[in-house]
Amino acid sequence: MFKNNDFIQQFTNMMSEGFIFIDDNGKIQIYNTKAKEIFGIIGHEGSGHEAGKIEKGDIVIIGDNCLGRDDGNLSPEGLKLLGIQDKSIEIGDALVAIGVMDEPDITPIYRYSRQSKPLDKLELMVTFLDENIHVVIDDIEKHIKIQVNHQSFTLPFINAIGHMVVLDRHTKAIKFYQTKGYTARGEGLYNLLLGKPYRGKGQDADAFDVIGKDIFEIHCDSETIKEFYEVAKGKNLTYKEKFTEINGRSTMCTLEPVNYNNERVGAVLKVEDISEIKKVIRERDEALFHLERMEERLQEKEGVGGFFSKIIGESQEIQHVKQLAYKAAQSNSTVLILGESGTGKSILAKAIHKSSKYKEAPFIHVNCGSIPENLLESELLGYEGGAFTGARKEGKIGMFQMAHGGTIFLDEIGEIPLPLQVKLLQVIQTRSFYRIGGSKKNHVDVRIIAATNKNLEEEILKGSFREDLYYRINVFPIWIPPLRDRKQDIYSLVYTILPKICERIGCQPKHISGEALHKLLAYDWPGNVRELENIVERAVNLTDGNTILSKDLILGNYRHLQDNIEIQEIQSLKDTMEHEERKAIEEALRFFGGSRVQAMKALKIGKTSFYEKLKKYGIE
Numbered sequence: 001m002f003k004n005n006d007f008i009q010q011f012t013n014m015m016s017e018g019f020i021f022i023d024d025n026g027k028i029q030i031y032n033t034k035a036k037e038i039f040g041i042i043g044h045e046g047s048g049h050e051a052g053k054i055e056k057g058d059i060v061i062i063g064d065n066c067l068g069r070d071d072g073n074l075s076p077e078g079l080k081l082l083g084i085q086d087k088s089i090e091i092g093d094a095l096v097a098i099g100v101m102d103e104p105d106i107t108p109i110y111r112y113s114r115q116s117k118p119l120d121k122l123e124l125m126v127t128f129l130d131e132n133i134h135v136v137i138d139d140i141e142k143h144i145k146i147q148v149n150h151q152s153f154t155l156p157f158i159n160a161i162g163h164m165v166v167l168d169r170h171t172k173a174i175k176f177y178q179t180k181g182y183t184a185r186g187e188g189l190y191n192l193l194l195g196k197p198y199r200g201k202g203q204d205a206d207a208f209d210v211i212g213k214d215i216f217e218i219h220c221d222s223e224t225i226k227e228f229y230e231v232a233k234g235k236n237l238t239y240k241e242k243f244t245e246i247n248g249r250s251t252m253c254t255l256e257p258v259n260y261n262n263e264r265v266g267a268v269l270k271v272e273d274i275s276e277i278k279k280v281i282r283e284r285d286e287a288l289f290h291l292e293r294m295e296e297r298l299q300e301k302e303g304v305g306g307f308f309s310k311i312i313g314e315s316q317e318i319q320h321v322k323q324l325a326y327k328a329a330q331s332n333s334t335v336l337i338l339g340e341s342g343t344g345k346s347i348l349a350k351a352i353h354k355s356s357k358y359k360e361a362p363f364i365h366v367n368c369g370s371i372p373e374n375l376l377e378s379e380l381l382g383y384e385g386g387a388f389t390g391a392r393k394e395g396k397i398g399m400f401q402m403a404h405g406g407t408i409f410l411d412e413i414g415e416i417p418l419p420l421q422v423k424l425l426q427v428i429q430t431r432s433f434y435r436i437g438g439s440k441k442n443h444v445d446v447r448i449i450a451a452t453n454k455n456l457e458e459e460i461l462k463g464s465f466r467e468d469l470y471y472r473i474n475v476f477p478i479w480i481p482p483l484r485d486r487k488q489d490i491y492s493l494v495y496t497i498l499p500k501i502c503e504r505i506g507c508q509p510k511h512i513s514g515e516a517l518h519k520l521l522a523y524d525w526p527g528n529v530r531e532l533e534n535i536v537e538r539a540v541n542l543t544d545g546n547t548i549l550s551k552d553l554i555l556g557n558y559r560h561l562q563d564n565i566e567i568q569e570i571q572s573l574k575d576t577m578e579h580e581e582r583k584a585i586e587e588a589l590r591f592f593g594g595s596r597v598q599a600m601k602a603l604k605i606g607k608t609s610f611y612e613k614l615k616k617y618g619i620e
Ligand SMILES: Nc1ncnc2c1ncn2[C@@H]1O[C@H](COP(=O)(O)OP(=O)(O)OP(=O)(O)O)[C@@H](O)[C@H]1O
Pocket: 310, 311, 312, 313, 339, 340, 341, 342, 343, 344, 345, 346, 347, 348, 411, 452, 453, 529, 530, 533, 593, 595, 598
């Protein structure tokens, strides 16, 4: 025969709802199987692991979509245990992080995003201490996935969740992985980081016996659990099918007092898991919300997310640049893009054109710095047949006319010589001009975008740029900050650039190690994104395996490349010098993505001599 309690437990285990009975001291007397399932006390997924605790040297991987919420109150301060000391991380941020417990010498790798500007996905993919680790917070699919080599651990969420996987530093075995019900088990992230033991999982793990335990030990003190306790103590309250959240799970609860001989002896709580229903309702609400905003957002999405999607970066700085650019694209004012060399001024100009009403019309890119001074005017305005010696018989239309109906992009506008600046000012003011040697006024309808890496205000003071022209072009300025001031973007740039380079040069996809990422983050990037592209490409070529290590990253002066040049045979001094000169020019041009002005400056030679050498060596 069953003892009385066993008998009741057996009956309640047959129920399809969770059933909990506590006595008048708040101690659990009945907790049926369904309740254990709902709160994750039984039903451990995955391959299992032994009971234990996080120890010094363990590798800890975290995916937390809302720091401080449903993760055992993990705080930016608590992250210091993993060596993450970043004052800009705040409560409520989404965070993906890999670090080593109590080992300040091993630098952690992490990314975070502000909840006020949530990303659809926050991702971290690195080789950390030889392990390939991928952490994704997917806000669309509503789950957090941690992948370690080929093992994957996924936790779904509705609002907030803190996911964690721990590896033994030496054996690299999985010591712990988070599963649902961690609040009931007291295994919130922060508790475990502070050294609280976790329970084993899998078939051999002990059944977690909750009978006799205080209700607050298993359930954090939510409103419902407090009421449950108060009713068990004597309060008169009862309700049916009330929607409430317990341990972060959406439930529908019925609460009843239990009396014996007119004395309060406890209370029962019947619990139904409505997470799935809640998820569906939430998805429906979100769909409706999106539908309502679709019209306005569609336009914006096409703009900022569409044409500006080629502009990679999640930093607030680059998001701001994209928003400004989107606004600029909606008007036809003259835009002035400012920023150091290689920050992306040209791709931004193209993106503005592509999301403007001129998008189907021509986009004419004039690199004012690379066209010899004496040719610039004829290139811009065109000329009539026989206008000057060497001119074509039939004449030539200029770039302003080519851009008619579309956009002319005056790149490196700071390089335009003063006399031509006067003419340019007139063209911009009147949208009309005469070709060289011509007497007919040509009218053009063009959108002007100008760019420069110079400080034009300083150039005005030096007398090399006209103030009136500056005010004409500085109608809608957009400044792209240098990469060193938005290092957060390095991650996404590398993750975007790396597969593209591997595909282009036809090699196996390559990963990047945590140390290598650190090296990139610590560098100052004088050449900005262009330099990053070059360094990653060089590293892909140098790497033998499929992981880029920090030794494969050659940062700094591009002339490093030439350290390895071996002269195979003795040549005449003149030939050797010419050979080296040509290589240096080609290398500099390649390094600066074809920018002749930059190459010329880096090589420290004058314009005339530079163009003569290009001609001499037949460099395009
Ligand atoms: N945010 C970005 N996302 C993706 N690629 C970028 C970004 N910024 C720059 N790049 C890449 O970096 C390289 C340099 O960009 P770009 O030529 O537009 O720079 P720039 O500021 O015009 O340089 P310069 O002043 O030397 O002409 C290009 O290959 C471009 O595609």
